[in-house]
Structures are given as C-alpha cells and as structure tokens.
Amino acid sequence: MLKNKGYVFRELITIYGKIRYRRTMLAPADTESIAALAKLQKAKYVCPLDCFLHVDNLPFKITIKMMAAIAKEAIRASSYESAARVIHEHYNTDINTATVRLVTDYVGAVVYDDDKRRAAEAEAALSMPFDRRRKRRRKTNDTLFLEMDGSMVNTRLKNNGTSWAECKIGLAFHSNDRHVWRNESGEIRSQILKKRIVGYIGNYHVFKYHLLAIARDYSYQCCSQIVVISDGASWIQKIVEELFPGAVHILDLFHVKEHVYAFGKWIIKDETQAAEWINNIIEMIEDSRTEEVLKILEPYKETKCPVNVLNLHTYIDNHKQCMNYKAYREANVYVGSGAIESANKYTMQNRMKLQGMRWNIDTAQGVLSLKSRLESDCWHEVEPLLQAHFNTI
Numbered sequence: 001m002l003k004n005k006g007y008v009f010r011e012l013i014t015i016y017g018k019i020r021y022r023r024t025m026l027a028p029a030d031t032e033s034i035a036a037l038a039k040l041q042k043a044k045y046v047c048p049l050d051c052f053l054h055v056d057n058l059p060f061k062i063t064i065k066m067m068a069a070i071a072k073e074a075i076r077a078s079s080y081e082s083a084a085r086v087i088h089e090h091y092n093t094d095i096n097t098a099t100v101r102l103v104t105d106y107v108g109a110v111v112y113d114d115d116k117r118r119a120a121e122a123e124a125a126l127s128m129p130f131d132r133r134r135k136r137r138r139k140t141n142d143t144l145f146l147e148m149d150g151s152m153v154n155t156r157l158k159n160n161g162t163s164w165a166e167c168k169i170g171l172a173f174h175s176n177d178r179h180v181w182r183n184e185s186g187e188i189r190s191q192i193l194k195k196r197i198v199g200y201i202g203n204y205h206v207f208k209y210h211l212l213a214i215a216r217d218y219s220y221q222c223c224s225q226i227v228v229i230s231d232g233a234s235w236i237q238k239i240v241e242e243l244f245p246g247a248v249h250i251l252d253l254f255h256v257k258e259h260v261y262a263f264g265k266w267i268i269k270d271e272t273q274a275a276e277w278i279n280n281i282i283e284m285i286e287d288s289r290t291e292e293v294l295k296i297l298e299p300y301k302e303t304k305c306p307v308n309v310l311n312l313h314t315y316i317d318n319h320k321q322c323m324n325y326k327a328y329r330e331a332n333v334y335v336g337s338g339a340i341e342s343a344n345k346y347t348m349q350n351r352m353k354l355q356g357m358r359w360n361i362d363t364a365q366g367v368l369s370l371k372s373r374l375e376s377d378c379w380h381e382v383e384p385l386l387q388a389h390f391n392t393i
Helices: 031-041 048-053 064-076 080-091 097-125 204-216 234-243 253-267 271-286 290-296 312-322 325-330 338-352 361-375 379-391
Strands: 002-014 017-028 143-159 162-174 178-182 188-192 196-201 225-230 248-251
Touching: 002 064, 017 031, 017 048, 064 080, 064 097, 064 361, 064 379, 080 097, 097 204, 097 361, 097 379, 143 204, 143 234, 143 338, 143 361, 162 204, 162 338, 162 361, 196 204, 196 338, 196 361, 204 234, 225 234, 248 253, 248 312, 253 271, 253 312, 271 290, 271 325, 290 312, 338 361, 361 379
Parallel strands: 143 225, 225 248
Antiparallel strands: 002 017, 143 162, 162 196, 178 188
C-alpha cells in the first residue's frame, strides 16, 4: 500500500541541457509495504511519472542518450578533463570530470558485457553443426580478411612484477568492403570502407573468441577464402591453427624487411655492401624465392644474434609457408598489416597510452570496448544496449 507524499522536483541532464520537472511521490504506508517495495524494486518510494518516462532507475540523474554522448566524448578526447570541456561547449551543460569518468566506466561496462556475450555465443557455436547454405549471395570476390596485433597498456595492477598488461586488437573486413583503384602511376591502391574492430586486455585464450565473434558478423564459414595477415607472433599462429585452419596466413612484408635490415647491418659492417646485400635479399623475398634466400643464409644458421636482432635464417625458415608474396600480389591480396597497425594506434594507443596514464583493468577494458564500437562505425549499438540494460534492473 502506497500513500501520496506530495510533489517533489527532479533535475535530469539531457542532450538539450538540464531540465527540472515536478512529480508525485508515493511512499509505503506501513512496515509490510516498505519491505515489499524494497524487495520488488529496491526502492524506498515510487514516482509514477519517472516510471512512465523510463527514467526511474537511471544512475547519475542523466538520460540514456546523454550518457552515451558523454561516453563518446570521453573516448574521443585525450582526457576526461578535456571531455568535460567539450561537453560544456556542445551541450551547454557543466559536468565535472569525476562524473564523466563514472559515466564512461558505466557505459563501457555495459558494452563490454555485450562483447562477452558475443564471444560466448561464438565459442558455443563451435560445437554446433553448421548449415553451409549461404545467408546472402555475393557476386564478387568472397574473401574475409582478419588481422591481429598486440601491445601493452600500463595498469595499476602488478602482474608478475610489472604493471603492463597485454592488449590485443582484432580487425575484420570483407573483400567487398574495399575500394581498389590505380593511381596516375598505374600502381594499385586500396581503401577499407567498412570494418569491425574488437579489443581485449588479457591472453589470447579469451581474445580468440572475441575475434571469432566479429568473424561471425561476416559469416566467415560461408566465405570461400579467409586471409590472415600478421607479424608472425606465436599467439596469432595458434589462433589461426585453432579457429581458421584453412586460412591463408600471410607474414607482414614490412616486418620481414625490418628484420632483413637489422640482420644485414649487423653481419655486414660496410654500409655500401650491407645495402646491396639487403636489397638483394628483399628482392628475392618479394619474388617468393625463399629457398634461395635460405641457401644464402645457411652459413648463419647457428649464429647467435644480439637481443634486438633475429636470426634471419631461423625466422624465414619458420615462416616460409606464409611468404609467397608474388602469388599474393597477383591475387590482389594485402601483404602488409598496415590496417591493424593503424587500428591499434587509433583504437587503443591514442587514448590509453598517453603520457602518465595508468588504468584499472576493468575501466581500461570498458574504454577499449567503447573505442572499438566507435572506430567500427557501430556507435549506434551503444544506446540500445543501455536501454536493454536498464530494462533488466
């Protein structure tokens, strides 16, 4: 049983600024009603107008649309302080830095929960029979590109004596989502028009299912070909073997050239001779003559190299099956991982690795999940996720 306690004013922050409205408050009339209301709604009173407007369970006294707007500005800015200034300019509303941070953490947690749900569904789908009938008919080349990269983010939690934690980024796009053209010199150029990005702070055992989730967005099992481009990291090789065993795995040519330069300058001290030797090796690698390169490097097979130099013979021998660059280029397939290198920078590094920044793991993951949605042009998914979240609490 509830009784009328009169009118109470409430102030909400919206995308149109602060609004103040009056509503009726109903409070429990007896001890039994107090207990019942606390059990059903975890509240001490009820305002019917709030329930009608669906703002009765909102935290921070901020609407869902405004919470999404605050989180968006917070991950686009270089800091929460600068985000608060942008919010003041764009929405004519003063929101302090602490509230900006709390709202961003809250929205990030909701979006990351959806990432976990998608990853769990992807993992569960592996044990289910797959209907190979196409979900849609494609008229052109049917290739799914997957790229992965890892880096470190500074956290407040020390793990094995260090505060740095693994951060892995995955990128997926379809061949139909590329724009390919020839420039004035006749060289082929391309641009990725649409992509899906996912980020996870932790080991590859969990990350692989987040990657699989974005691959499912492209019906990867229906694609005639899957191409994985990477820097040759062992954890990426394991993911390919476990989840995409039939994929074409390409070793990023830029990383190969870096290792050739480092090795060549170390074994040949004369700069002119080193440059000639390096250019010759790179030319053969680009022409897919890896066996010839291995014969040239045979004398250095057992050579111990400095910490910053890889043994080139061992490196090429371990990855030669991923270095058929001549065939890749003839098939108009990328041989560089520039797309994921850029994605790592604008998704994580430009926001989370600025000077003096240290993160809690949970809040860092929330920011990373939000940035992934933003850079995938999927920010429109955030507001419905918040709405669904509040409908369940």
